[in-house]
Amino acid sequence: MSTRTSRTARTPRTPRNARSWDLIVIGAGSAGLPLAIRAAERGGRVLQLEADTRIGGTLHWSSGQMSAAGTRLQAEHGIEDSPAEHYRDAQRIAHGSIDPVVLRRFVDEAAPAIDWLMDLGFVPAPGTPVAGEAHEQYSTRRYLWGRDKGLSVLEALRPVHERLVRAGRIDLRLRHRMTRLLTDGRGAVVGVGAATPDGEAEFRAPRVVLASGGYAAAPELWQQLSPRIPLCSHVNPYSRGDGLVAARALGARVDGAEKFLNTFAGFREDPADPRSGSFLVLSPGARKVWELFVDHRGRRFMREDHPSIDYRERSLLRQPGTAMHIVLDEAILQNATPITTQSAAAYRARFGHHPSFVKARTLGGLARLLGVPAAALRRSVREYNAAVDAGVDRRFGREFLIRRIEKAPFYGIKAQGITVLSPAGLAVDRQLRVLRQDGRPVRNLHAVGEVLGFGRTSGDAFVGGLSLTPALALGKWLGETLPVGRAGR
């Protein structure tokens, strides 16, 4: 193993107890866990560095919704399905914008990964698989999750991971944050540098896999990659884009930022912190929409109760800064269920006490607080009230026209698109080798999971399960195929 490094400012020490490893895995989340488990089970000597104090990564946050075609579970339900159908369906929903190479590899590996999870004890929630839930529907029932969201997946993986750690086959180092990739001077990766509880250290191995997740908890990086989308995220705070930054420093290609789609919708709990995103309950399936939505000009811009989540998300995405205002009056506040996930009393108390929840005696006053032209807001409300009276909304076709907006005081919520994912990521080939700008692979460097970008695995749409399942399935596949043990030495 080479001792020369390309970017060694000081001379960090290599840990005394350093062993020789076949593989360094950065991250112990959805992709890193199955990867380390399968590589170690094949006799690989795996070093797994994890920045957090615990394993699991985004599994602690994720809704845990997955999709796979050709699973045993489907067979038990008499559902006929195939990877080719999964591929076609996913590209249909994503308008052909998913990376075809990664998608093809994924659909082939998805069912074996779900079957394996079930062998490890994962129990699908009753009623699954279904064709669709929170996102656009698949054409068949291949969408599933556990009772306890992402944690159901983690609890299936944890015992076998712990066993391998105890047996010394996975060398797990918590609170070890990879800070850079080490190269041999000719561009081949030979290890990583990391911030550890004992200071900076270097770790060397013939192969490194970045399974370090997304970057939606890194406001500066987000702003660099998506300058027109103000960040409002609800993600694991360790999703800081470290893998992406370290690979980019070696000339790796980062793309896909344009394949962004926001979730509908949320607001910042702390207006100064883009990572403090909270969800608003605006899906007509979950709660009737009593309120009016207006844009920055005070005008309606969409059918508020449209049944298609894709329509609602894209309507918001077209607004400058993905921003909109939700308008309601006293009667709606008293009668409708809250838009936040709080109790009715806590929801009502927010107005006038949180910068995103405003209250005024008149519509003109509300317009001032929302920063929209007063005349336009009054006109929007007048036209909406006329539609309520007529029982028909000719402009947008809204169906739920329960009551006029007329009883003071008036209330407004400054909402925006919220994200749980990072669109851009590292370009890879079919072997998941990280690619340079010129399309050549960076030697000895692979990447898997959200570090590839949500745009690569799900395109410009939310295709059910197409972030978590590719992380799990391709992590497992890399663990089964990377040379380790005798073959890796």
Ligand SMILES: Cc1cc2nc3c(=O)[nH]c(=O)nc-3n(C[C@H](O)[C@H](O)[C@H](O)COP(=O)(O)OP(=O)(O)OC[C@H]3O[C@@H](n4cnc5c(N)ncnc54)[C@H](O)[C@@H]3O)c2cc1C
């Ligand atoms: C609220 C929410 C709901 C979601 N719901 C769904 C869903 O239902 N279906 C779906 O498909 N997707 C969903 N997703 C997305 C999906 O869960 C993630 O994309 C996926 O879990 C990411 O897996 P990963 O292994 O790439 O990253 P992670 O699971 O985040 O793992 C990365 C790990 O790397 C560690 N790490 C980061 N940097 C370093 C470093 N420098 N050194 C060492 N370790 C590091 C992190 O601490 C973390 O443990 C959701 C996401 C969120 C936030």
